[in-house]
Amino acid sequence: xxxxxxxxxxxxxxxxxxxxxxxxxxxxxxxxxxxxxxxxxxxxxxxxxxxxxxxxxxxxxxxxxxxxxxxxxxxxxxxxxxxxxxxxxxxxxxxxxxxxxxxxxxxxxxxxxxxxxxxxxxxxxxxxxxxxxxxxxxxxxxxxxxxxxxxxxxxxxxxxxxxxxxxxxxxxxxxxxxxxxxxxxxxxxxxxxxxxxxxxxxxxxxxxxxxxxxxxxxxxxxxxxxxxxxxxxxxxxxxxxxxxxxxxxxxxxxxxxxxxxxxxxxxxxxxxxxxxxxxxxxxxxxxxxxxxxxxxxxxxxxxxxxxxxxxxxxxxxxxxxxxxxxxxxxxxxxxxxxxxxxxxxxxxxxxxxxxxxxxxxxxxxxxxxxxxxx
Amino acid sequence: xxxxxxxxxxxxxxxxxxxxxxxxxxxxxxxxxxxxxxxxxxxxxxxxxxxxxxxxxxxxxxxxxxxxxxxxxxxxxxxxxxxxxxxxxxxxxxxxxxxxxxxxxxxxxxxxxxxxxxxxxxxxxxxxxxxxxxxxxxxxxxxxxxxxxxxxxxxxxxxxxxxxxxxxxxxxxxxxxxxxxxxxxxxxxxxxxxxxxxxxxxxxxxxxxxxxxxxxxxxxxxxxxxxxxxxxxxxxxxxxxxxxxxxxxxx
Numbered sequence: 001x002x003x004x005x006x007x008x009x010x011x012x013x014x015x016x017x018x019x020x021x022x023x024x025x026x027x028x029x030x031x032x033x034x035x036x037x038x039x040x041x042x043x044x045x046x047x048x049x050x051x052x053x054x055x056x057x058x059x060x061x062x063x064x065x066x067x068x069x070x071x072x073x074x075x076x077x078x079x080x081x082x083x084x085x086x087x088x089x090x091x092x093x094x095x096x097x098x099x100x101x102x103x104x105x106x107x108x109x110x111x112x113x114x115x116x117x118x119x120x121x122x123x124x125x126x127x128x129x130x131x132x133x134x135x136x137x138x139x140x141x142x143x144x145x146x147x148x149x150x151x152x153x154x155x156x157x158x159x160x161x162x163x164x165x166x167x168x169x170x171x172x173x174x175x176x177x178x179x180x181x182x183x184x185x186x187x188x189x190x191x192x193x194x195x196x197x198x199x200x201x202x203x204x205x206x207x208x209x210x211x212x213x214x215x216x217x218x219x220x221x222x223x224x225x226x227x228x229x230x231x232x233x234x235x236x237x238x239x240x241x242x243x244x245x246x247x248x249x250x251x252x253x254x255x256x257x258x259x260x261x262x263x264x265x266x267x268x269x270x271x272x273x274x275x276x277x278x279x280x281x282x283x284x285x286x287x288x289x290x291x292x293x294x295x296x297x298x299x300x301x302x303x304x305x306x307x308x309x310x311x312x313x314x315x316x317x318x319x320x321x322x323x324x325x326x327x328x329x330x331x332x333x334x335x336x337x338x339x340x341x342x343x344x345x346x347x348x349x350x351x352x353x354x355x356x357x358x359x360x361x362x363x364x365x366x367x368x369x370x371x372x373x374x
Numbered sequence: 375x376x377x378x379x380x381x382x383x384x385x386x387x388x389x390x391x392x393x394x395x396x397x398x399x400x401x402x403x404x405x406x407x408x409x410x411x412x413x414x415x416x417x418x419x420x421x422x423x424x425x426x427x428x429x430x431x432x433x434x435x436x437x438x439x440x441x442x443x444x445x446x447x448x449x450x451x452x453x454x455x456x457x458x459x460x461x462x463x464x465x466x467x468x469x470x471x472x473x474x475x476x477x478x479x480x481x482x483x484x485x486x487x488x489x490x491x492x493x494x495x496x497x498x499x500x501x502x503x504x505x506x507x508x509x510x511x512x513x514x515x516x517x518x519x520x521x522x523x524x525x526x527x528x529x530x531x532x533x534x535x536x537x538x539x540x541x542x543x544x545x546x547x548x549x550x551x552x553x554x555x556x557x558x559x560x561x562x563x564x565x566x567x568x569x570x571x572x573x574x575x576x577x578x579x580x581x582x583x584x585x586x587x588x589x590x591x592x593x594x595x596x597x598x599x600x601x602x603x604x605x606x607x608x609x610x611x612x613x614x615x616x617x618x619x620x621x622x623x624x625x
Binding site for chain 2: 006012013017020021204208211213215
């Protein structure tokens, strides 16, 4: 009972100190919420359907007055996925793109009807390849309709190819990526207050003073780790609630938990172990609070960059995708994507949890060897 | 009865000095304390004096179980350090202010009281007592980071007194405080000693040591260079300088 009281008080003290530090609260709770919001909005184009997700702003110029050319120009201008923009007076293509309000300029040349000259498309050089492919595909369909005399190619193709997906599963929204990504990112940032707190106590002598009391050393260690572990779990739950109930209303993206939401429990418990392990490791390696905050922040950001948190794993080149595997954030993020997007069985998630457990174990082991309590 | 018994301890921090001499442990590391022994009788007010870097703080940290020694022993009221009984018997006010700045005085006391094994009721009662003794009752709910230097010193002492220890170990408890706070601290200590608490006081203020303490131990270069009754010393500062020399010391 006495030990339990001591343990409770160790946790209470740690939480009081942590929760009274406004900067830490901002870092651990508000930073990920802000990142989820802004990154979801910013990354909309990566996950939404390139064509149906947003209208293409396009200048359409018909240099021919032939029937097919006129029909194509009309089809392009009236297509619901295209927003026709008139060419501003006296501007060439480069100047139009510099204004940033047009993504493509389509020119139907004289001789199109006769098959002598093809339709010309100029794209804004800064638009991404996926968007370019989608826009070109749409224009190709419309051109084929006109040239082949087909009324609605989309309907014809729909009879030939159909995309199958799991029931009740919408197209993945940016929130499906950003909520777990920035929850994990923020969880790794726990290393900053954790290591700073430890080093401050060591430097001001409170930790040494604690060892002059009849308290088991293991209890002191646990009393320093458990509060941060609990904060980590709270962070994840809060980010999940923000994703499900707040962000989906503010930025109109849906967030789905998948068919096995209970898988989140073991994943989150293991991810929190990995993040607190990282915190303990930083505390053991750094000598001053300043050093520890630099080490923890740099480590977390690098793991985020490599691990598919800051730059989505799906858009990385193959070499980077392989390198991502060195980051524990990659394994954590993929485990959550297994739950939220892939509806994966627990057997698929398990290897990722093993990697994270090994990472946590390695951190605690090295920290245990390196840490100097006095 | 012996409140504290330190026998034959050798200690080095493991910092290589590059030379091996009679103060070295043979691995090129200089001893901070060499074959050091000390006895403090129960009820005594014992001064531990020495120049900077003499080994006083290291000795305090060994006595309180923060540093482990490979040879020698520390016993508190007959219990080996760091037995639970030994730890329960001591109250330690370290030289640095070792408090949690973003907790209030009461929260600090509650924390250290729980670590000492006090019950909720005991903590409440003892907190009120020690806050009154140290003149901090009206600041009990203020965050420690709003305290002045003197108040911090007094709270540092209050934490050490909270669990009513039989042996109080004080490492320069009046560093950086004004004469009023210093006087208040020493009055509190004198009362405690009168009530039977044994005190080992490390200080650089010779006149305070001479006024309060009945026995003195002089430490220099990790060795006990004098142990005896204060009564036999006319001028402690002069005696100190005679024993330790007039040369300046590095930490």
